[in-house]
Amino acid sequence: MDARADDRWRGGLLAGLAVAALAAGGWWWWQAAPATGPVPAAVGSAGPTEADLDRLVLVSPEDGRVVAGPEADPDEPLVFHQEPGDPDATLISHTVWQDRSQLTPAGPPVVRQTSPSRGDRYLLVVSCTGTGKLVVSFSGSDDDGSDQPVACSGALFTVTLHAAGGPLRVRFTVTGGDVDLNARLAALF
Known part of the structure; x- marks a missing residue:
């Protein structure tokens, strides 16, 4: 070769x-x-297991406020639960959107929107920290109301929204100082 x-x-x-x-x-x-692929819901039809017991919280069916349970961490999945047999038991289906933003008085507001069907129920969970005061407003819900001021102490502000059939819009504005926002909209069963 x-x-x-x-x-x-x-x-x-x-x-x-x-x-x-x-x-x-x-x-x-x-x-x-x-x-x-799709992520399974936090709780299946069988209900919470013994491993979920440290994450259980009780939610008021009237306004969606957490009544009892461990302090909620917006980064962790929550299991919302009420006593068995309660027809108004509130279970999270899935998170529609989550927003972490820094708001300033001179900056633009944060606006989040979804297009639900009439009668769909959602739980809006908001917390904030900072020197300013957060104002939450929403439209497209049967429960539309005035602006909701939220103290930015890190405590949770929750409200249940019932969709009116058009776009469901949530708006966050701030006055008096900077604010770190952490908000989540979750669909309810």
Whole structure:
């Protein structure tokens, strides 16, 4: 064999090994990828398990306020539960949107919107910290009302909204100083 043939043979072998390495890497990458698809609800039809007992909270069916239970962390999934047999038991279906923003008096308001069907129920959970005062207003709900001031002490402000059939819009504005907002809108069963 001459030198050219030997170089072609080595080049072909090197190209074949490179293709095999790429194929093996692609297969590994595909196998290691996280699963995608819908996320299951926090509580199935069987209700909470014993492992969920440290995360149970009691929610008032009238206004959606947390009545009893451990302090809620907006980053953690919550199981909303009332006594068995209560026809107004409030269970979270899924989170529609979550917003973490820093608001300033000179900056624009934060506006979040969803397009629900008439009669859909939602739980709006808001907390904030900072030197300013947060004002929450909403439209597109049967319960539309005046602006709701929220003290930015880190405490939770919750309200149940009943969709009127059009866009459901929630607006956050601030006065008197900067505010770190943490808000979540969750659909209720």
